Amino acid sequence: xxxxxxxxxxxxxxxxxxxxxxxxxxxxxxxxxxxxxxxxxxxxxxxxxxxxxxxxxxxxxxxxxxxxxxxxxxxxxxxxxxxxxxxxxxxxxxxxxxxxxxxxxxxxxxxxxxxxxxxxxxxxxxxxxxxxxxxxxxxxxxxxxxxxxxxxxxxxxxxxxxxxxxxxxxxxxxxxxxxxxxxxxxxxxxxxxxxxxxxxxxxxxxxxxxxxxxxxxxxxxxxxxxxxxxxxxxxxxxxxxxxxxxxxxxxxxxxxxxxxxxxxxxxxxxxxxxxxxxxxxxxxxxxxxxxxxxxxxxxxxxxxxxxxxxxxxxxxxxxxxxxxxxxxxxxxxxxxxxxxxxxxxxxxxxxxxxxxxxxxxxxxxxxxxxxxxxxxxxxxx
Ligand SMILES: Cc1ncc(COP(=O)(O)O)c(C=O)c1O
Numbered sequence: 001x002x003x004x005x006x007x008x009x010x011x012x013x014x015x016x017x018x019x020x021x022x023x024x025x026x027x028x029x030x031x032x033x034x035x036x037x038x039x040x041x042x043x044x045x046x047x048x049x050x051x052x053x054x055x056x057x058x059x060x061x062x063x064x065x066x067x068x069x070x071x072x073x074x075x076x077x078x079x080x081x082x083x084x085x086x087x088x089x090x091x092x093x094x095x096x097x098x099x100x101x102x103x104x105x106x107x108x109x110x111x112x113x114x115x116x117x118x119x120x121x122x123x124x125x126x127x128x129x130x131x132x133x134x135x136x137x138x139x140x141x142x143x144x145x146x147x148x149x150x151x152x153x154x155x156x157x158x159x160x161x162x163x164x165x166x167x168x169x170x171x172x173x174x175x176x177x178x179x180x181x182x183x184x185x186x187x188x189x190x191x192x193x194x195x196x197x198x199x200x201x202x203x204x205x206x207x208x209x210x211x212x213x214x215x216x217x218x219x220x221x222x223x224x225x226x227x228x229x230x231x232x233x234x235x236x237x238x239x240x241x242x243x244x245x246x247x248x249x250x251x252x253x254x255x256x257x258x259x260x261x262x263x264x265x266x267x268x269x270x271x272x273x274x275x276x277x278x279x280x281x282x283x284x285x286x287x288x289x290x291x292x293x294x295x296x297x298x299x300x301x302x303x304x305x306x307x308x309x310x311x312x313x314x315x316x317x318x319x320x321x322x323x324x325x326x327x328x329x330x331x332x333x334x335x336x337x338x339x340x341x342x343x344x345x346x347x348x349x350x351x352x353x354x355x356x357x358x359x360x361x362x363x364x365x366x367x368x369x370x371x372x373x374x375x376x377x378x379x380x381x
Contacts, residue, residue, distance in 0.1 A: 017044030041238030092267030097125025121181030214238030218292025
């Protein structure tokens with residue numbers, strides 16, 4: 001059987017990894033400044049994470065949500081404490097799209113309405129309502145067009161007000177910093193007014209922290225830079241450090257009922273063990289502070305690189321915008337300099353999403369590598 005060919009991948013096959021390093025099948029080491037789409041939070045193959053997963057696998061890996069699983073409550077407690085959302089409720093699932101799917105569905109149950117307001121260049125996943133709320137017609141099939149979604153530009157609060165006033169909106173869904181779209185973000189004034197308007201019109205405010213959450217921006221959640229309190233927060237990527245796990249944090253005023261949401265695999269024992277180990281390492285190694293500090297160091301260094309127009313983002317969720325398209329630069333960084341970076345919808349933007357353990361040494365290595373590629377281009381090598 002052939003694989004369904006949907007990924008235009010690079011010709012590299014990682015077989016091993018540790019911390020910020022990925023090793024390919026030929027033994028070549030690569031600096032991972034992409035974390036496999038912002039997934040690696042505590043570093044590849046962290047010893048504590050491996051130990052906890054092994055211990056759990058030897059006990060019980062899975063049983064369904066028809067029976068009790070104390071690890072889920074343990075995870076909810078720890079997550080509540082570290083994120084500052086102790087009074088929220090946790091529903092566990094398996095991916096970012098699924099988290100947003102459940103968030104939107106819950107908002108619709110709660111308000112008994114169905115229209116969604118989302119933002120231009122936003123990305124929320126590839127399934128049903130999540131992809132319909134994603135501003136990219138290429139990944140929406142005719143089936144997905146059944147959803148009623150209105151896309152608005154960021155930072156134009158009057159346009160949001162006009163839509164919410166119509167009275168048929170169940171949810172506003174927004175990334176605190178756009179990932180796939182290219183690191184654009186709302187201002188604090190925009191976010192605080194958005195929260196006020198959602199309260200005023202009884203609309204559920206969903207913050208998609210699938211990429212920006214878990215300390216990546218220097219706070220547990222990126223929306224905490226703006227001092228807002230969403231009704232639902234969706235999480236995934238960094239939560240499991242590679243183990244597929246996602247979830248939503250739900251405000252206390254949204255009450256559950258049996259059967260409202262559900263999943264076979266969500267919150268299984270192995271996923272909980274992985275997610276707990278991640279939180280333990282984030283706390284013990286002060287990785288949120290490290291993300292903030294290393295991010296500042298990156299900003300100070302990358303802004304002076306030749307051809308750089310702007311460095312966007314916060315902490316270790318960063319985008320370097322050049323005055324040229326970066327696809328060739330990315331190829332040279334991988335094949336010649338052995339550094340993984342990411343691209344975005346904005347073709348001139350290089351995305352940097354490393355493990356939160358990354359330090360100044362790795363940032364210096366990246367800066368020198370980009371300088372070397374740019375010099376070679378100039379002299380025509
Ligand atoms: C902000 C955001 N939301 C949702 C998703 C979808 O997550 P997943 O690929 O785990 O379904 C992504 C993935 O890139 C994302 O960046």
